[in-house]
Amino acid sequence: MYKFFLCLHLLDYFSIVSFIGIIMLMGVIVNNAIIMLDEIKRLHLEEGESHFVSVIKGCTHRLRPILMTTLTTILALIPLSLGLGDGGKLMQPMAIVVIGGLLMGTFVTLILIPTIYCSIKKVNK
Numbered sequence: 001m002y003k004f005f006l007c008l009h010l011l012d013y014f015s016i017v018s019f020i021g022i023i024m025l026m027g028v029i030v031n032n033a034i035i036m037l038d039e040i041k042r043l044h045l046e047e048g049e050s051h052f053v054s055v056i057k058g059c060t061h062r063l064r065p066i067l068m069t070t071l072t073t074i075l076a077l078i079p080l081s082l083g084l085g086d087g088g089k090l091m092q093p094m095a096i097v098v099i100g101g102l103l104m105g106t107f108v109t110l111i112l113i114p115t116i117y118c119s120i121k122k123v124n125k
Contacts, residue, residue: 022097022101025101032106035065036058036114042058077095078095080095081095081096
């Protein structure tokens with residue numbers, strides 16, 4: 001019974017605006033992951049580094065740009081997430097979804113994707 005009330009409570013936060021934020025969030029996270037994997041693959045193929053070394057170098061090369069785009073987006077959405085001003089309550093769910101998703105997506109891009117890449121390359125050897 002409590003699950004039903006939990007679902008009703010969560011439906012207050014989901015709206016068309018928050019789903020627009022989810023779509024925007026997917027694009028940013030996928031773009032970050034593609035940039036990270038492209039740099040790793042470039043280091044491996046062009047410079048002849050091993051997979052592990054290319055993952056470490058690729059992550060260090062792309063750490064700053066990924067963190068900069070994430071932090072600037074989060075800082076720009078903080079006023080919107082507070083719901084200030086005219087129409088602030090309308091766009092507040094989108095800002096909250098994007099801020100939370102970017103925090104989780106940055107973790108996935110910087111830690112989980114290189115780990116999975118190394119484990120797949122290790123299994124293929």
